[in-house]
Amino acid sequence: MRRTYGAIRFVAAAGIVVAIVGQLVYSLSLLEVNTSAFLWNFFSFFTVLSNCLAAVVLVFGAWYCFRMPADPPWFNLAHTSVVTYMVTTGIVYNLLLRNISLDQGTTLGWSNEILHVWAPLYLLADWLFAAGRSALLWRRLWVVVLFPVAWAIYTMIRGGILDWYPYPFLNPAQPAGYIGVVLHVLLITVVILAIAAGLFALSRVRALQPPD
Template identity: 80%
Template structure:
């Protein structure tokens, strides 16, 4: 069974990677090759970064599925962190961004659905049902929020310098200004912490069943 999860993880990682590359190629077709900062902007989207991290984590997870019965602690924490980012991506997109057109080129429909719906759903299911996970210590919960905090600081500093923000709700020129930005940042931070805390709690109440 554990090897089956390994194969599924490889397939899922390949699908997510194809979606990222597909969206990148599609966006590039609407921008001249010498468009300044295009690639930098593309990889500044939290969606793109979290999906790239998902590919890496799934491939590492696949390797562990073939080599060991119980995942190492570092991978359990990384897997949980990335699953948190992906679930948050799905929640934020479907609540705040689904009907908003972003300025990074035309959205590729099937890729958009994979990156914002199906990939987050798969990461959630993979975390819930894949064997080999152990209990997560509560003292490591802070690790999950490090990446989002660094990304938010980077985004706001870079946005102030070049006047470009990956998402409308992070732009202080929106109605409400920085108060609106702070409101959404706090709201998303609460979502991230709630999802992460849920994962940590479930990891401690679910009895680990080593694969046969």
């Protein structure tokens, strides 16, 4: 059974990579601005970065499914973190961004659905049902927010320099200004922590192994 999960993880990782590359190639075909600037912008989207991380985690997870009877502790924490980012991506996109296209190119429909809907759903299902997961320690919960916080700081600094923000709710030019930005960031942080806390709790209820 664990090998079956491993094979599915490989396929899912490939699907995510195809979706990322598909959107990238399609946007490049419509490009009328500097290519290097576009690529930097493209890989500044939280959606793209979280899906890249998801593909990497799925490949590692698949490898462990074929090589080990259970996932190592570091992978369990990384897996949970990435699942949190992907679920957050799905929630934020479907609540705030579904009708907004990428500003540097037309959104590719099938790729958009994979990256914002199907990949988050799969990552969550994989985390819930794949064998080999162990319990997570509550004192490691803070690790989950490191990447989102670093991304937010990077985005605001870069946005202030280049006057470019990947998402409208991060742009201080919005009607509510910086207060709106802060409120959105705080809300998303709460969502991330809530999702992560739920996953940590579930890991301790349905763990294959005791906390490491």
